[in-house]
Amino acid sequence: MELTIDINKEQELAQEQIKAQGFRVLVCGGTGCVANGSEKVMAKFRELGANVSTLTSHDKMTVVPTGCHGFCEQGVLVILPDQHTTYVKVKVEDVEEIFNSHIIGGQPVERLLYTDPATKQHVKKNDDINFYAKQTRTALENCGHINAESLDEAIAVHGYEALSNILRENNPDAVIQEILDSGLRGRGGAGFPTGLKWKFTAANKGGKSYVVCNGDEGDPGAFMDRSVMEGDPHKLLEGMAIAAFAIGADEGYIYVRAEYPLAIKRLRKAIKDAEERHYLGKNIMGTEFSFELHIKEGAGAFVCGEESALIASIEGERGMPRPKPPFPANKGLFGRPTLINNVETLANIPVIMRKGAKWFSSMGTETSKGTKTFALTGEVNNTGLIEVPMGTTLREIIFDIGGGIRNGKKFKAVQIGGPSGGCLTEEHLDLPMDYESLTKAGAMVGSGGLVVMAEDTCMVEVARFFMNFTKNESCGKCVPCREGTKNMLKILEKIVQGKGELKDLEILEDLANTVKDGSLCGLGKTAPNPVLSTLKYFKDEYIAHIVDKKCPAGVCTALKTISIDADKCKGCTKCARTCPVGAIEGTVKNPHHIDQSKCIKCEACLNSCPFKAISKA
Amino acid sequence: MVCKETVDFKKIDEIITECGGKKSNLIAILQKVQEVYRYLPEDAMIYIGSKMEGLSPATVFGVATFYAQFSLDPKGKYEIKCCDGTACHVRGSMPVLNAIKARLDFEEGKLTTKDGLFSLETVSCLGACGLAPVVVINDKVYPQMTSDAIKVVIDTILQEENK
Numbered sequence: 086m087e088l089t090i091d092i093n094k095e096q097e098l099a100q101e102q103i104k105a106q107g108f109r110v111l112v113c114g115g116t117g118c119v120a121n122g123s124e125k126v127m128a129k130f131r132e133l134g135a136n137v138s139t140l141t142s143h144d145k146m147t148v149v150p151t152g153c154h155g156f157c158e159q160g161v162l163v164i165l166p167d168q169h170t171t172y173v174k175v176k177v178e179d180v181e182e183i184f185n186s187h188i189i190g191g192q193p194v195e196r197l198l199y200t201d202p203a204t205k206q207h208v209k210k211n212d213d214i215n216f217y218a219k220q221t222r223t224a225l226e227n228c229g230h231i232n233a234e235s236l237d238e239a240i241a242v243h244g245y246e247a248l249s250n251i252l253r254e255n256n257p258d259a260v261i262q263e264i265l266d267s268g269l270r271g272r273g274g275a276g277f278p279t280g281l282k283w284k285f286t287a288a289n290k291g292g293k294s295y296v297v298c299n300g301d302e303g304d305p306g307a308f309m310d311r312s313v314m315e316g317d318p319h320k321l322l323e324g325m326a327i328a329a330f331a332i333g334a335d336e337g338y339i340y341v342r343a344e345y346p347l348a349i350k351r352l353r354k355a356i357k358d359a360e361e362r363h364y365l366g367k368n369i370m371g372t373e374f375s376f377e378l379h380i381k382e383g384a385g386a387f388v389c390g391e392e393s394a395l396i397a398s399i400e401g402e403r404g405m406p407r408p409k410p411p412f413p414a415n416k417g418l419f420g421r422p423t424l425i426n427n428v429e430t431l432a433n434i435p436v437i438m439r440k441g442a443k444w445f446s447s448m449g450t451e452t453s454k455g456t457k458t459f460a461l462t463g464e465v466n467n468t469g470l471i472e473v474p475m476g477t478t479l480r481e482i483i484f485d486i487g488g489g490i491r492n493g494k495k496f497k498a499v500q501i502g503g504p505s506g507g508c509l510t511e512e513h514l515d516l517p518m519d520y521e522s523l524t525k526a527g528a529m530v531g532s533g534g535l536v537v538m539a540e541d542t543c544m545v546e547v548a549r550f551f552m553n554f555t556k557n558e559s560c561g562k563c564v565p566c567r568e569g570t571k572n573m574l575k576i577l578e579k580i581v582q583g584k585g586e587l588k589d590l591e592i593l594e595d596l597a598n599t600v601k602d603g604s605l606c607g608l609g610k611t612a613p614n615p616v617l618s619t620l621k622y623f624k625d626e627y628i629a630h631i632v633d634k635k636c637p638a639g640v641c642t643a644l645k646t647i648s649i650d651a652d653k654c655k656g657c658t659k660c661a662r663t664c665p666v667g668a669i670e671g672t673v674k675n676p677h678h679i680d681q682s683k684c685i686k687c688e689a690c691l692n693s694c695p696f697k698a699i700s701k702a
Numbered sequence: 703m704v705c706k707e708t709v710d711f712k713k714i715d716e717i718i719t720e721c722g723g724k725k726s727n728l729i730a731i732l733q734k735v736q737e738v739y740r741y742l743p744e745d746a747m748i749y750i751g752s753k754m755e756g757l758s759p760a761t762v763f764g765v766a767t768f769y770a771q772f773s774l775d776p777k778g779k780y781e782i783k784c785c786d787g788t789a790c791h792v793r794g795s796m797p798v799l800n801a802i803k804a805r806l807d808f809e810e811g812k813l814t815t816k817d818g819l820f821s822l823e824t825v826s827c828l829g830a831c832g833l834a835p836v837v838v839i840n841d842k843v844y845p846q847m848t849s850d851a852i853k854v855v856i857d858t859i860l861q862e863e864n865k
């Protein structure tokens with residue numbers, strides 16, 4: 086088709102605009118860094134930068150609010166791209182020093198550089214920070230490097246280039262073939278081949294059809310979709326437009342969970358900007374192709390991440406899953422053929438179309454191609470968002486990129502894939518992270534949440550925690566999930582309270598298998614995974630709770646006793662003064678004693694004792 | 703005591719017009735109504751159910767009770783959301799939650815304070831896992847909370863409110 090927009094020219098113009106910004110200071114404006122005060126940091130930089138031309142050779146300095154860099158733990162992050170320097174944990178008080186010393190004087194501020202947890206050395210260059218060095222970024226390639234609210238900055242880094250090429254060539258089937266060849270699989274959890282989904286939906290071409298983006302990132306511990314929507318919204322919009330062109334849709338919805346207000350704000354702005362300049366909306370780039378995009382805010386229901394429930398929610402109903410078939414590809418939103426893809430999946434599309442299926446499929450494993458983002462959280466040194474080729478091992482992720490376990494604790498387990506996933510142990514550290522290997526081990530890639538747990542995490546409590554979550558989020562439509570999760574939770578609560586019996590384990594496993602086999606949708610089918618995987622790998626902990634009435638990790642309150650070692654206690658009275666319920670008795674300079682009937686096991690005394698005389702068991 | 707307000711139906715009409723009167727916009731309409739009243743008054747739900755095509759008060763009530771975001775009781779002036787997602791849970795969100803409960807005066811079984819100033823809910827992930835555990839009060843994110851730190855946050859708000 087004939088295009089009225091020359092994307093190469095637009096790109097040149099946009100790049101010139103960036104050059105005209107002079108010295109760029111990138112400040113992270115993701116949810117995490119905003120919470121740590123990045124807006125104040127930006128304001129201070131702007132104030133100081135106003136007279137940069139009189140102080141340095143730069144005629145201008147521009148402060149650029151970016152999306153999330155992924156390294157949330159170290160926020161506020163400030164990057165000086167010209168100098169390849171990343172500053173971490175920057176506070177508004179530090180800005181003047183960075184400005185005077187580095188921007189004017191050319192001397193980096195050592196104390197604000199990232200400290201490698203292993204070598205304890207400051208890292209001067211961005212590329213040498215282990216957290217970044219071992220990553221390969223595709224979906225997140227621009228997150229943190231461009232102004233997330235500027236269409237021009239997106240265009241400068243190849244935004245809408247793939248869409249422009251596709252429209253010129255005007256061959257939807259070739260687009261679908263390219264996605265098929267790339268081997269891209271759904272990044273939302275199930276891992277269904279994306280190209281096939283497109284092909285099935287395109288087969289129903291002719292009437293009205295829709296493209297829906299699933300941005301209902303409900304898995305606790307996962308925030309990759311939030312980062313894409315906040316940090317590079319135009320990539321998602323471009324991915325959706327390409328999908329719409331391929332399957333013959335002219336209308337689409339982005340369903341975003343209400344817990345992500347910043348993502349909603351940035352997407353709204355991105356859609357408005359793109360429509361104004363004809364990258365979206367009616368007659369895109371002057372062609373016959375039109376694609377109108379709407380945003381739907383979720384209202385706090387985890388089950389709406391399931392595609393048929395999500396459709397019900399967009400239609401304004403209770404978000405309850407519907408039996409499949411019919412699949413959305415045949416009968417979806419408002420009864421029309423609908424393509425539903427997750428945010429990360431769609432963010433991969435423009436990159437694949439630009440760099441080619443071959444490039445994408447050269448990364449990853451035999452059956453899992455490309456890169457995958459993981460949200461690395463929990464008891465790990467470098468928490469944050471990472472993207473690595475599929476097949477990277479857990480060990481590389483947790484110990485190389487993640488910098489190992491916090492506070493010198495010992496690694497115990499990692500929980501993958503949220504409430505639908507499972508817990509893996511030390512023996513799985515060298516397991517390649519791909520769809521098949523993880524499913525075989527009893528976990529799943531899921532959305533990519535990786536919560537690292539150390540020796541002081543109780544696995545039975547973790548299973549209870551997830552079961553409580555799925556019980557609350559079960560929509561109640563089908564019996565196995567509604568009643569099964571409730572009863573599994575009851576058993577798990579009994580066990581953590583020290584009232585479990587051995588036969589409970591059998592009932593638990595039996596129930597878990599029934600829920601898994603009998604539930605209507607993915608939520609119920611995968612809800613027993615945390616229980617089954619902990620039963621498989623940490624059965625000894627269940628038995629310790631039931632038989633010995635002990636919690637080996639010292640977490641479960643009912644099974645915990647806190648006591649004072651009379652030999653170590655010097656009678657300083659500090660613990661007695663700290664105790665909120667007055668359970669500690671004793672006189673000055675004489676060993677103290679805890680009245681177990683009063684003790685609420687809050688552990689306040691444990692941390693207060695200067696002689697380490699108090700312990701829990 | 704928290705008084706339930708009388709509903710201004712003109713305002714509801716404006717919201718319906720603004721969002722579009724289609725059934726598929728019901729959730730957006732309820733969100734806007736909740737923004738105004740800080741909860742969904744029963745009269746508002748009945749009105750919407752009777753007024754909009756294809757809906758009944760029962761359907762509106764069904765949708766309102768399905769989604770966690772909607773509240774049928776008035777929320778506080780300060781809405782505290784304590785995250786208990788996996789990352790926050792592992793890093794100790796429970797002691798933070800307990801500290802909030804201990805500091806504020808909640809009626810037995812209710813999660814809004816008697817003076818209507820605070821309401822408390824646990825949420826399952828705010829996507830700020832790198833800063834765990836987090837608490838959000840009226841859209842402001844408080845990172846890396848401890849039971850002591852949250853007390854300071856609440857005390858500061860109480861001071862501002864001269865309580």
